[in-house]
Amino acid sequence: MLEEISSYIEERFGISVKESLLCAHSAGGWNQFSREGGFNAEGAYLVRSREAHVNSDSEFALIDTFHEYFGHGLYTEHSVYGRKLYSLEQKLMKEEKEAGISSKQELEAFRENSGTCKQIRDFQEKTLVSYEGFAMWMEWYLSMLTGNTGIYEKKASLRSGNAKALTSSFIEFSKQNTDYALLYANGFPKHYNIGILGEIARNIFRNDLSSIDFALVYGSRKPCSDIDLFIVSDKIPCFFTGWLDVYSVSREKFSELLAKQDISITDALCSGELVYGDSAFFQTARNNAIESAITKEAVEFHLNHSIKAGELSLKCENPDEKRSSARFSVSYRLNAIEMEQGRKPLTLKELEKKYPGEFKAFEKPYIE
Numbered sequence: 001m002l003e004e005i006s007s008y009i010e011e012r013f014g015i016s017v018k019e020s021l022l023c024a025h026s027a028g029g030w031n032q033f034s035r036e037g038g039f040n041a042e043g044a045y046l047v048r049s050r051e052a053h054v055n056s057d058s059e060f061a062l063i064d065t066f067h068e069y070f071g072h073g074l075y076t077e078h079s080v081y082g083r084k085l086y087s088l089e090q091k092l093m094k095e096e097k098e099a100g101i102s103s104k105q106e107l108e109a110f111r112e113n114s115g116t117c118k119q120i121r122d123f124q125e126k127t128l129v130s131y132e133g134f135a136m137w138m139e140w141y142l143s144m145l146t147g148n149t150g151i152y153e154k155k156a157s158l159r160s161g162n163a164k165a166l167t168s169s170f171i172e173f174s175k176q177n178t179d180y181a182l183l184y185a186n187g188f189p190k191h192y193n194i195g196i197l198g199e200i201a202r203n204i205f206r207n208d209l210s211s212i213d214f215a216l217v218y219g220s221r222k223p224c225s226d227i228d229l230f231i232v233s234d235k236i237p238c239f240f241t242g243w244l245d246v247y248s249v250s251r252e253k254f255s256e257l258l259a260k261q262d263i264s265i266t267d268a269l270c271s272g273e274l275v276y277g278d279s280a281f282f283q284t285a286r287n288n289a290i291e292s293a294i295t296k297e298a299v300e301f302h303l304n305h306s307i308k309a310g311e312l313s314l315k316c317e318n319p320d321e322k323r324s325s326a327r328f329s330v331s332y333r334l335n336a337i338e339m340e341q342g343r344k345p346l347t348l349k350e351l352e353k354k355y356p357g358e359f360k361a362f363e364k365p366y367i368e
């Protein structure tokens with residue numbers, strides 16, 4: 001059964017448990033293991049060694065395996081937060097080895113003063129809701145998938161109020177936004193296609209679906225980057241959630257900006273793919289962006305916008321916003337220069353290809 005679940009998860013989410021070990025104990029073995037480790041739970045996951053421990057004699061053994069092995073295992077191996085925790089644990093392990101510690105007291109004293117250990121504690125505290133909530137959700141998700149609802153309910157009813165609330169907030173999130181969105185929001189790589197994005201869009205915008213003329217995915221589309229959606233809608237606002245970046249304009253604003261050949265609009269139209277909505281409307285707009293003649297107003301609009309974005313960038317205090325405004329300023333200025341010479345790059349990628357030096361300063365630093 002575990003193999004079938006692994007294939008299902010791999011096919012649906014593009015990830016699998018590869019490094020984690022499942023350690024099944026007999027009741028006696030579990031008692032000893034949990035006493036020595038100081039756990040009083042039914043199962044345990046050790047991040048440092050990537051081991052999922054369960055009591056195979058417990059009536060909840062299967063559900064605990066869902067939680068420890070698939071929940072914490074996938075999280076530690078694939079989520080950016082879990083991976084960071086694992087790499088910090090490896091760093092601490094190396095430091096402990098180098099310190100030549102020989103007793104439990106020495107180890108405790110070492111950890112008391114270790115900067116890495118403090119970093120781990122702080123990071124654990126910050127990510128605990130995500131780490132534990134995801135495993136609780138996975139326990140529920142796989143129990144439903146495999147038809148183990150009865151035993152799941154029995155175990156869930158034994159939980160504390162806090163644990164129940166955490167579990168239901170994760171379940172509710174996945175019901176509202178899809179299971180894919182739940183993974184993406186918890187730092188997992190985004191292995192999606194147009195079908196998955198359509199499902200996400202239909203769920204997230206369910207109340208305003210009829211307001212959407214069309215929705216496109218554009219931008220880098222890398223599993224580690226956020227998902228960029230461009231939407232024409234009179235109701236949906238622009239927003240950013242950490243994994244989803246929505247750039248939305250009203251129908252009126254859209255035709256106004258399209259007439260000015262705004263690079264943000266032509267970029268989405270010419271590099272994007274339709275996720276949801278009116279394909280004919282989208283195609284007509286894209287053709288318009290490609291075929292329309294360059295006007296003096298369009299050049300002036302880009303120059304003015306470049307100046308405004310530049311001024312904004314000087315005022316910004318948040319480094320991400322500062323960088324993004326400065327980048328806008330450069331894109332609009334270069335697009336104006338190109339248009340003045342009778343050329344239409346249409347996409348940011350084209351501009352970057354032509355002026356690599358101008359964009360070098362905006363490359364995002366690598367985030368671990």
Ligand SMILES: [Zn+2]
Nearest residue numbers: 067072132135
């Ligand atoms: Zn757990």
